[in-house]
Amino acid sequence: MNTAANTQPGLFAARNLTMLVDFYELTMANGFLENGLGNVTACFDLFFRKVPDQGGYAIMAGLEQAIDYLKNLRFTESDIQYLREKGIFSEAFLQYLADFEFSCDVWAIPEGTPIFPHEPLVTVRGPAMQAQFVETMLLLTVNHQSLIATKANRIVRAADGRPVMEFGSRRAQGSDGALYGARAAYIAGAAGTACAICDREFGVPALGTMAHSWVQMFPTELDAFRAYAKVYPDACTLLVDTYHVLKSGVPNAITVFKELKAAGHTPQGIRIDSGDIAYLSKKSRMMLDEAGLPEVKIVASNSLDEYIIRDLLVQGAQIDSFGVGERLVTSRSEPVFGGVYKLAAAGTAEHPDTLIPKIKISENAAKITNPGFKAPWRLFDGETGMAIADVIALADEVIDDTQPYTIFDPEFTYKRKTLTNFRAVRLQVPVFEKGRCVYESPSIAEMRSYCMEQLGTIWDEVMRFENPHAYYVDLSEPLWKLKREMLDKYFSE
Amino acid sequence: MNTAANTQPGLFAARNLTMLVDFYELTMANGFLENGLGNVTACFDLFFRKVPDQGGYAIMAGLEQAIDYLKNLRFTESDIQYLREKGIFSEAFLQYLADFEFSCDVWAIPEGTPIFPHEPLVTVRGPAMQAQFVETMLLLTVNHQSLIATKANRIVRAADGRPVMEFGSRRAQGSDGALYGARAAYIAGAAGTACAICDREFGVPALGTMAHSWVQMFPTELDAFRAYAKVYPDACTLLVDTYHVLKSGVPNAITVFKELKAAGHTPQGIRIDSGDIAYLSKKSRMMLDEAGLPEVKIVASNSLDEYIIRDLLVQGAQIDSFGVGERLVTSRSEPVFGGVYKLAAAGTAEHPDTLIPKIKISENAAKITNPGFKAPWRLFDGETGMAIADVIALADEVIDDTQPYTIFDPEFTYKRKTLTNFRAVRLQVPVFEKGRCVYESPSIAEMRSYCMEQLGTIWDEVMRFENPHAYYVDLSEPLWKLKREMLDKYFSE
Numbered sequence: 013m014n015t016a017a018n019t020q021p022g023l024f025a026a027r028n029l030t031m032l033v034d035f036y037e038l039t040m041a042n043g044f045l046e047n048g049l050g051n052v053t054a055c056f057d058l059f060f061r062k063v064p065d066q067g068g069y070a071i072m073a074g075l076e077q078a079i080d081y082l083k084n085l086r087f088t089e090s091d092i093q094y095l096r097e098k099g100i101f102s103e104a105f106l107q108y109l110a111d112f113e114f115s116c117d118v119w120a121i122p123e124g125t126p127i128f129p130h131e132p133l134v135t136v137r138g139p140a141m142q143a144q145f146v147e148t149m150l151l152l153t154v155n156h157q158s159l160i161a162t163k164a165n166r167i168v169r170a171a172d173g174r175p176v177m178e179f180g181s182r183r184a185q186g187s188d189g190a191l192y193g194a195r196a197a198y199i200a201g202a203a204g205t206a207c208a209i210c211d212r213e214f215g216v217p218a219l220g221t222m223a224h225s226w227v228q229m230f231p232t233e234l235d236a237f238r239a240y241a242k243v244y245p246d247a248c249t250l251l252v253d254t255y256h257v258l259k260s261g262v263p264n265a266i267t268v269f270k271e272l273k274a275a276g277h278t279p280q281g282i283r284i285d286s287g288d289i290a291y292l293s294k295k296s297r298m299m300l301d302e303a304g305l306p307e308v309k310i311v312a313s314n315s316l317d318e319y320i321i322r323d324l325l326v327q328g329a330q331i332d333s334f335g336v337g338e339r340l341v342t343s344r345s346e347p348v349f350g351g352v353y354k355l356a357a358a359g360t361a362e363h364p365d366t367l368i369p370k371i372k373i374s375e376n377a378a379k380i381t382n383p384g385f386k387a388p389w390r391l392f393d394g395e396t397g398m399a400i401a402d403v404i405a406l407a408d409e410v411i412d413d414t415q416p417y418t419i420f421d422p423e424f425t426y427k428r429k430t431l432t433n434f435r436a437v438r439l440q441v442p443v444f445e446k447g448r449c450v451y452e453s454p455s456i457a458e459m460r461s462y463c464m465e466q467l468g469t470i471w472d473e474v475m476r477f478e479n480p481h482a483y484y485v486d487l488s489e490p491l492w493k494l495k496r497e498m499l500d501k502y503f504s505e
Numbered sequence: 506m507n508t509a510a511n512t513q514p515g516l517f518a519a520r521n522l523t524m525l526v527d528f529y530e531l532t533m534a535n536g537f538l539e540n541g542l543g544n545v546t547a548c549f550d551l552f553f554r555k556v557p558d559q560g561g562y563a564i565m566a567g568l569e570q571a572i573d574y575l576k577n578l579r580f581t582e583s584d585i586q587y588l589r590e591k592g593i594f595s596e597a598f599l600q601y602l603a604d605f606e607f608s609c610d611v612w613a614i615p616e617g618t619p620i621f622p623h624e625p626l627v628t629v630r631g632p633a634m635q636a637q638f639v640e641t642m643l644l645l646t647v648n649h650q651s652l653i654a655t656k657a658n659r660i661v662r663a664a665d666g667r668p669v670m671e672f673g674s675r676r677a678q679g680s681d682g683a684l685y686g687a688r689a690a691y692i693a694g695a696a697g698t699a700c701a702i703c704d705r706e707f708g709v710p711a712l713g714t715m716a717h718s719w720v721q722m723f724p725t726e727l728d729a730f731r732a733y734a735k736v737y738p739d740a741c742t743l744l745v746d747t748y749h750v751l752k753s754g755v756p757n758a759i760t761v762f763k764e765l766k767a768a769g770h771t772p773q774g775i776r777i778d779s780g781d782i783a784y785l786s787k788k789s790r791m792m793l794d795e796a797g798l799p800e801v802k803i804v805a806s807n808s809l810d811e812y813i814i815r816d817l818l819v820q821g822a823q824i825d826s827f828g829v830g831e832r833l834v835t836s837r838s839e840p841v842f843g844g845v846y847k848l849a850a851a852g853t854a855e856h857p858d859t860l861i862p863k864i865k866i867s868e869n870a871a872k873i874t875n876p877g878f879k880a881p882w883r884l885f886d887g888e889t890g891m892a893i894a895d896v897i898a899l900a901d902e903v904i905d906d907t908q909p910y911t912i913f914d915p916e917f918t919y920k921r922k923t924l925t926n927f928r929a930v931r932l933q934v935p936v937f938e939k940g941r942c943v944y945e946s947p948s949i950a951e952m953r954s955y956c957m958e959q960l961g962t963i964w965d966e967v968m969r970f971e972n973p974h975a976y977y978v979d980l981s982e983p984l985w986k987l988k989r990e991m992l993d994k995y996f997s998e
Contacts, residue, residue: 032674032700033701034675039737040719043719043733047735156678181527184649184678185652185677185678186685187522188679188680189678189682193678206529207525207526208526208527220529220531223533225547225637226536228851229542230540242540243535243536255866286869286872338843347836350831351675355721374779376779
């Protein structure tokens with residue numbers, strides 16, 4: 013037997029992606045070191061500004077892979093040599109990289125959590141040259157998987173309880189796109205994937221039956237169906253649109269399903285992959301029912317997304333489950349999750365560990381950052397358990413839910429509300445302490461359950477597709493004051 | 506020094522992605538074997554139907570990674586064990602996988618070639634269970650990189666000779682999305698990338714200077730610029746929009762550039778990453794020129810694509826180069842390249858090596874496949890050297906360019922033209938012969954030169970953004986007749 017060590021489960025997790033980094037992280041890190049700022053403490057927030065597809069909520073995903081990345085951070089001799097040949101890095105810096113040990117603190121919102129704009133999803137505090145360096149891969153990982161999780165959950169919601177399978181590997185943007193896309197989709201509620209490696213690596217259930225080529229390899233469609241049923245008598249789903257769904261595919265499937273039943277097996281389903289799926293599914297359902305096969309399920313695929321699925325169901329399509337390909341795995345309608353990574357606070361050469369809040373000014377008010385070392389909270393109604401609002405607070409604040417607490421709109425501050433019966437939960441958990449990983453990711457099945465449970469705390473008004481209600485993400489009074497003072501100071505200069 | 510073997514150059518190329526496969530490739534392969542069709546010869550074509558973004562041409566990319574995938578095809582013990590536990594695969598099939606040796610013939614169009622709908626980009630001929638199995642990864646690889654190459658070339662064209670740098674790693678769909686996206690962009694004409702690993706792995710030039718966080722780490726912007734200039738006196742590009750481009754960023758940059766010049770260095774440029782880039786670039790250019798710094802370049806970034814770049818240039822923006830992020834690396838406006846992989850011909854259990862043409866019928870005429878084992882050709886005008894048309898022919902045909910040759914529209918067959926002074930070139934090259942790789946990919950720089958040279962043979966009318974002329978992809982007379990006979994037979998039954 014051929015074996016290749018690097019295809020064992022865990023191959024992806026064990027990859028060293030240290031050099032997958034924007035070159036400017038390296039020039040800046042070297043520059044910080046040269047200017048005596050390399051080991052000054054800096055604090056960065058990873059957050060996003062806008063939910064894709066004009067949606068009201070997103071789903072956090074990708075943390076486990078971000079953790080893998082941070083655990084595997086190290087520079088090899090060939091990395092160092094490559095950098096040395098650039099001729100712009102100091103030997104002191106190259107030696108620092110050769111001896112590199114990640115020593116930052118990291119906090120993050122667990123995967124599967126509903127998330128909203130502006131709240132810190134990941135916070136990194138540590139030596140400036142390290143906290144800066146990890147920007148590219150933290151963004152890449154969280155942006156990618158949160159994008160797909162968010163899209164998948166929209167599609168799962170549209171399917172209204174019917175299973176949604178992820179079918180898009182062949183049109184994913186690279187093999188990570190396929191593997192981690194299927195993972196993120198599962199966390200956010202997909203029932204499984206067509207991609208075998210995602211089953212083997214993460215336990216996301218994979219299944220698949222046949223392509224049109226199966227049918228074409230046999231002299232007739234009936235031959236092809238019988239041949240498949242012979243091999244998979246108890247897992248027989250037949251693709252019925254190679255020639256003509258209603259004239260050929262479904263009648264031949266019925267013939268084979270009856271033969272299967274006569275032999276004591278339970279036929280599974282048919283799949284329709286083209287044509288007018290609403291019409292074809294209704295007609296097929298009638299034909300199957302009339303043939304005494306009400307137990308046979310109908311699977312639909314072919315360029316589906318949340319809008320097409322919703323329309324199909326409104327039209328009364330008789331579909332039991334959906335296979336969704338490229339529009340899920342690339343989030344086709346909005347393929348970018350615009351997460352950013354911004355400096356929130358930093359020490360100085362003189363006082364390297366005294367964090368001074370930093371703010372990024374912009375003419376666009378929505379692009380002004382929230383200054384300081386912070387932590388996001390979620391407040392749940394004590395009676396209904398539903399999420400009321402999130403509050404971004406300074407990291408040393410504690411929201412005491414045994415006391416009344418006033419939230420207010422950071423823009424229209426006269427809009428305020430005092431909560432009495434509520435529960436306050438810190439959204440971030442500690443992930444690394446001084447470079448040591450202190451967080452163990454739950455199983456992917458646990459993440460999925462947690463996601464479904466947490467989505468149950470979000471009002472439907474926030475989750476609808478059209479004009480969703482904007483969920484409140486407020487600032488605590490101390491953070492609001494800090495930001496206001498910094499803005500006043502800036503604009504008065 | 507820490508070292509990790511798996512981060513050496515070539516890590517990505519050496520990955521065994523055998524299990525990155527749609528599960529149905531496995532159920533079908535097992536089913537073919539069980540039905541005596543496993544080693545029957547089958548022939549598949551990989552092609553696409555529509556150029557993204559309503560464009561007139563696409564760029565082939567991803568072949569080198571497809572070859573890596575095929576070279577690394579093997580099943581490990583853990584793969585076999587994973588499959589055995591599914592309980593649906595025969596031991597004979599599992600043993601076949603354990604002993605797997607790729608033995609197909611593969612032909613493909615080289616990377617960097619302009620490509621058009623319906624022509625076979627990759628053709629695979631071999632045992633049905635193998636030729637079927639490789640579908641998922643061949644599609645994934647060619648779809649992803651051709652998508653990004655095509656998009657990148659549109660952006661490069663819009664920039665009209667100004668360098669375009671790929672800046673999108675942080676918003677790529679996974680690490681392969683970043684790495685191979687930057688690779689594909691370079692083949693299609695980008696000048697380089699921000700992503701260090703793509704430089705180290707493939708020699709795509711990487712560069713980068715500073716983020717806003719650099720500026721914020723210092724007491725003032727001027728301090729930050731001086732600190733950077735001190736470390737990189739001969740590679741000093743300054744990001745001028747952290748506070749206010751015209752009131753602060755450019756004046757401070759001018760101060761530092763004058764100091765650099767006084768010290769005998771050549772200042773490089775400024776980068777503008779927000780705001781009204783047309784206006785800011787014009788004003789900045791004037792300020793730099795007035796300060797006696799006409800040699801300082803202006804780099805623009807921030808959510809650019811081909812349309813924004815074209816508009817900027819129409820408005821007279823004074824930009825010397827562009828950094829293009831998420832809209833390039835995800836091909837945001839159209840993030841899917843819809844390549845498909847279709848059975849074109851196959852033997853039978855009785856005559857396993859006698860290829861019988863196969864056709865996939867669809868109510869949508871554009872979705873009817875071209876039957877038979879085929880090869881695409883490109884015809885160039887003998888005088889101008891420009892591409893006249895592509896012709897999809899049967900594989901055993903030879904287009905003799907010493908004789909007159911008649912091309913005709915496969916739909917409106919009265920539209921015909923007889924060529925006399927022309928050159929005929931087979932577009933595909935042999936890549937694998939009976940499983941042995943017979944093709945060595947050129948260097949990435951060679952691919953890029955070849956791409957630029959080949960694009961020079963495509964008329965501007967085909968390359969424009971709005972309503973491009975549809976380049977002719979005709980069928981040879983023998984192929985047209987074969988297809989027509991098969992359609993007549995099907996629709997008369």
